[in-house]
Amino acid sequence: MSNSRLITPVLIGGAIILMLSFSVRASFGVFQIPIASEFGWPRTEFSLAIAIQNLAWGIGQPIFGALAERFGDRRAIILGAVLYAAGLVLSAFAVTPLQHQFLEILVGFGIAGTGFGVILAVVGRATSDEHRSLALGIATAAGSAGQVFGAPVAAALLNAFPWQTVFIIFAVVIMASLLALPMLRAPVRATRAELAESMGTVLMRAFKDPSYTLIFLGFFSCGYQLGFITAHFPAMVTEMCGAVAPGSMLAALGIDTTKALGAAAISAIGLANIAGTIYAGWAGKRWSKKYLLAGIYLARTVVAGAFILLPMTPASVLIFSLLMGALWLATVPLTSGLVAHIYGLRYMGTLYGFVFLSHQIGAFLGVWLGGKLYDIYGDYTLVWWVGVGVGAFSAIVHLPVRERPMQVAAA
Numbered sequence: 001m002s003n004s005r006l007i008t009p010v011l012i013g014g015a016i017i018l019m020l021s022f023s024v025r026a027s028f029g030v031f032q033i034p035i036a037s038e039f040g041w042p043r044t045e046f047s048l049a050i051a052i053q054n055l056a057w058g059i060g061q062p063i064f065g066a067l068a069e070r071f072g073d074r075r076a077i078i079l080g081a082v083l084y085a086a087g088l089v090l091s092a093f094a095v096t097p098l099q100h101q102f103l104e105i106l107v108g109f110g111i112a113g114t115g116f117g118v119i120l121a122v123v124g125r126a127t128s129d130e131h132r133s134l135a136l137g138i139a140t141a142a143g144s145a146g147q148v149f150g151a152p153v154a155a156a157l158l159n160a161f162p163w164q165t166v167f168i169i170f171a172v173v174i175m176a177s178l179l180a181l182p183m184l185r186a187p188v189r190a191t192r193a194e195l196a197e198s199m200g201t202v203l204m205r206a207f208k209d210p211s212y213t214l215i216f217l218g219f220f221s222c223g224y225q226l227g228f229i230t231a232h233f234p235a236m237v238t239e240m241c242g243a244v245a246p247g248s249m250l251a252a253l254g255i256d257t258t259k260a261l262g263a264a265a266i267s268a269i270g271l272a273n274i275a276g277t278i279y280a281g282w283a284g285k286r287w288s289k290k291y292l293l294a295g296i297y298l299a300r301t302v303v304a305g306a307f308i309l310l311p312m313t314p315a316s317v318l319i320f321s322l323l324m325g326a327l328w329l330a331t332v333p334l335t336s337g338l339v340a341h342i343y344g345l346r347y348m349g350t351l352y353g354f355v356f357l358s359h360q361i362g363a364f365l366g367v368w369l370g371g372k373l374y375d376i377y378g379d380y381t382l383v384w385w386v387g388v389g390v391g392a393f394s395a396i397v398h399l400p401v402r403e404r405p406m407q408v409a410a411a
Contacts (some may be wrong), residue, residue, distance in 0.1 A: 080113010137281015
């Protein structure tokens, strides 16, 4: 039965889980310097751990999408939360780079089970065609809301506790997110023809479609840019930005060091992205999703290029954070909505999961190259320019996508 309301219990419950899951995920960049400093590791080591987390998240996303569609959404989410919390707790006792890198596989799979692939599919199936795009935008914005307070809370906790204790606190937060699980009762909104088709049939049809390949390739740069900035931007600002002026507005707000500015920048990105993703979801109902995506990637390219060419000051960091934040996860409701529009709702979680794998391959490279090239060159300039280039690539590859339901195209 169709649900004509925009705000539903499913949307609220999904938003809560996404917000808490992403508040923890967005904080990992804050741990770069404390963990590396305690053990005397080069930047590459913990960067590789975060990179592996992102790759495991990408590999786990289609797996959890398939598990949700086969055994039920809520069972998949519970499994994801347990793996997420276990990875955090065990990481608190890790003392070697290899241990951290291995345990981030658990964390990555946990994020897959509590993240966009599963939750957005639930929200999409529970929402009418009229409201689906905006509902996906609101759910995505909830992840950004978590980012607003995730990094600053982590920074504040690190002032009071060792990083090991903070990891355990975050594990408790992830398990607490399951209190919202009873709200996630979503009907399977699909046509009779979609229900009659097997998952393998739908997947093979999508894999043979050039548009699906283009969407897959286009999502790569989003992951690269987001992965690099989340993991390295706090450290980049700490080391490369000009000092915060005493008596300035930032200093009055308690942001009196570049370390505090780095954490605040991640928060500002998340804050701006709440508006950006909701607007993207609203716009996706009214205009072509592929052209909106091309425009977002083009805007990211311009913003990132201008930032690295200009002197880095506290003002430029905040301006960049707000502009990039408005574009940050705006791609997610549009990409997931495009997949649902072209290939249907029945196996949306799995289909979007495979597309998201491209996003996380990009995230892996963004995080890992950030640490590797930093250790080689002593700064992040080269890896930043790679991000500018792949952003321009994504703007181009979305243009040839055939934005119409595949059943119609086949007929």
